[in-house]
Structure formats: structure tokens, C-alpha cells
Amino acid sequence: VSRSPFGGLNYTICDHDGKFLKHGRIAEQAAPNQILYSLCNRIVKTAWENRSQVILEANGGKNDRMPLRDDRCLSNGQYAALAGILKYKLPEKRLPPPVEVSANGLFFTCPRCSNRTFRNRISSELFACIECGYASEAEWIGSENLAGRLIKYQRDKVPLTVTKQKDSLLFYNRTLGFECTLPQNVTDYQPMYDELSRYLRDLGGAFQNDPKKYAVWKKLCRSPDLRAAVRLILK
Template structure:
């Protein structure tokens, strides 16, 4: 399986200036090539190489960086065509689609630029890299990262690495091919995971990851952002830029921690994980406006992806189940009634009298559905072989 590892570069001022000049030159060349490709309607890799390879070399790019610029532009137009084809940019004639297709694709001055092993070499023992720049080979650029990520990088790194400048900080993003663990083919049950607003994730083992404190912090961030946007002064814009992405980074960190706990618990107990299939929840959910803001701004899909890839590494099976009526169904007698849900936190079955925390009851239902999905999926549907004498 592929994992992405990001390490932070620690260049000296002179090294940072050389990296900035290189990234700017590559993206200026990409913008020029994109304009030519749009005007001539040539967007394939082979077509762009025949059209502009010599011109890119004349702009000061070496052979490999010139090819990477060609591929970056071609891949950008391929992605645009795919988005148009599947309808991600709206229907034909819509303003959004017209804006995207009526002008060339442009790249930011600090946009990521790929480098292969001919242009970039890693010295893991010294934690330094050597990289090609427009001013010559730049050596002994220090980098740092989490020890676990550096271990993955040294053992499993494959292919290209992307150089990126984000808010004045320099990063290298590398792809690692990590071997998958053998999946547990006979899980002893499933850990059901109920996702929500008050409790981000509740498991059928009784653990709840509360979101109350986090929701208060997010509401404070939203109020501060709205206040600074209304003010509109230069200092307010500087502060907005400084705090940009803070909420997303916090949510990403919390999702990593929650997914790690859930996968570790399932692995320790020899069980699989059952997740809700939340596809289309934003269209289905009928909530009040404050609840809609909270629901739509939390990265539930990201949490599911984190659980899926961590489980894959640990050999823990993961299944998706239909979450319909999971919060209204009794996990004991399976009676479904809207009135069973007395409040956000209390579930009381009107048929058998079973009382439980509402999120815990829902997670038990999800775990039960996950087991049946696993049994039905694992059972062979092929006809038995008949020996004919």
C-alpha cells in the first residue's frame, strides 16, 4: 500500500533563496507551457514534449526537470478533463464549468514540483538531502520529521518526491510502498463505530471520543474568522493568513488519534471494524442551521479513510454498513421506533424496555450489521463441483 510521508526542510537563508528561485522558475515554465497547450489544444505528454521540450531547456531547465514540468501540465489537463466528464464542475453551460474550461490552468509560484532520484538524493544517516536547482546542485540541506515517519522513509521510499513551499516553510513529500499485513480472515466479531457531532466516534466496546470541547474551539475559530473578515484591514488579513488552516490541522490530528485508538483496539481483540456508509449524508440530513454548520465542517470522510488505511496496515478487516435507523433500533430486540430515542444521549426501547446510551446502542447495531455483511460477503456463492464418473 502507498503512504505519503512529509518531512520539513531546514535550509539556510542561501539554500532557501536557491530553492525559491528553482520553484518559481519551474512554475513560470509550467504556466508558459499551459498557455501554449491551451492555445494549441495539445495536452498529451507526447504532444507537449514535441511542442516545447527544447523551449523548456532554453529557459534554464535541465532534462529531467523539463520532463517533470511537461508531465505536470499534462496531468493537470487530464485531471480537468476527468472532472468535467464526471460532472464535478457542474452541467454543460454552468458558470463554474465555463470558468474552469475557458482559460489555461495556472500554477502558483510555490506550487509543488516533482523530483526523481536523478534530481534529488536522500542521505538518511545524516538527515540531509541533495537537490538540483537552477543555480546548480544544492547539497547538505537538513530535514526533520517524526521518528516513525523517518523510519518509513528510509525503508520504503519509492519513486518521486515533491518539493513544496507552504507559508514560507519548505517540505518534501515522498511516497512509500509499505507492505500490507495479512488480513485476519476469521475475526471474532466487529467493533461498531457510530459517528456523530457531540461524540465524534463511539465504539461498541464502550469508548466515546467526545467532541464537545472541540466544537467549542471550532465555534471560537469561526467567530474570530468572521470578525477579521468583516474588519478587512491589513493587520486583520495578516492574522487571518497566520491562522489559516489551524482548524483543519487540529481536525486532522484528532482524526489520526481517534483512528489509531479504534484500530489498535480491534487488532488487540482480534475483531474487525464496522463503519457507517455516510455517502450523501449532507444531502440527506435535515438539521437546524447551527447543526448543519457543525456537521458539514467536520471531516468524517477523512476519519473513515484514516481508519481504513491504518486497519489495512494492521491486517484488520473493515466493512461499511447501511446506517439507516441505527439510532432508532434497539440492539437487544431490534424494535425500530422513532420514539425510542428520548434525547441525544438516552435510548429507551418502547417494546422491551432496554435503556442504553444512544450512541453506544447505535454502535452495537452497526457492529451487528458489520458481522452480517462480513458473513454474507465471505460466504462463497460459486456452485459446488460435481464429480462425474
């Protein structure tokens, strides 16, 4: 669910493989003090009907480079407030809380190949990727990117940084809060994977209010093979 250049919100729904299902606009005529609540109700209803995970722009959509903005558009402050309301409105309906992803250049990033350049915007109405040729009306680019972002992210491996200490190797992932040390001359990292596996089990997933941590935890827990789900970054 992104901000809409025409006021209110635009949403895109895709399936678990990232295949486009439908999109729509959510706009409400309501008193200024009611507008956010009525928009939220519409989002919750749509998410409920489609059994969806709601994905929002982080930081109120700051730097999303939305085209055609005018005074009907939701401000960054209003969009951030909307995210705040959804954090408890969605769980009330037994839906997961919204996930917020970076909004930087959201409206001129290609939803198909992720190429991000202002030259992708042919006009204020039309988007066409200079890399892969993907074309769409500019207003849908934001929500299309959001809808696909989590799937792209889930396909990506979880980074685990490895640094050399004095006579040991330190493995860590800050989002997860995981740290493990092995002797530097070790040839098999299996003890680290065992430690990670224990760590994930002990965490138990009781931190739904931290969506980033929860997403990483869930991704690793669901993976049949930890080694295949992790990408080691040597520093």
C-alpha cells in the first residue's frame, strides 16, 4: 500500500510467487480528523478479504519520489500515522502487523528488474524501464514495488557477517541479535550453524512487534537447510 499521487492510497496485490493479482485506489471523503481511520478500515478490509500481508513505505514514504503530487496527497506525517494505526488494527483482525520497507526512489524503481533511475520516468504519468522495458502507469509503480519487495527479500539469503578477531572468527547478524565465535583455524563452520539453530529455537518468535527481526527469524526457521539460507559476508 503506497501513497497515491491522486490522494489517498494505491494498493497492489500479488500472490506468493510475486504474480500480479489486482490493484486499486483507496480514497475517502471524510473529515480531516477521521480520514486516516477510514483509510485504515478500508486497508484492513482489503487485506482481510485477500488474506494479505500489508507492506508499507517506511518513514512515512519520505523520498519515495511520487509523481504528480498535489495538495490532496497524504503527507509523510499522515502516512506515518496511518502505519501506526495499522500496527494494532491489523492484529485485531488476526492479520500480521504491516511490514515497512525503504521508500527511497520507490516511484522510479523498476518493479521487474529493480533498476532505479529517474530516467525510468518518461512523463509524470508514464513509467518505462530503460533497462528491461517494463512499462506501466506511474501511479502504480510504488505499490507494485512494495508488493514484490518482500518476496524478493524472502528469496534473498540472510547475510551473516564474518570478521577476524585476534585468534578467532566472529559471526554475527545485527537484525537477529545473533553472535557466535569460532577458533580462527576452524575448517568446518558446522558448530556455528548448530549455535544459530539453537539460538533460533530459543528466540521462539515472541517478538511480533519487531517485524524485521521476525521476518528474518521466520525465513531461517522455515528453511530446511540453514546453510543454504545464509550468505556469509567476509569483512
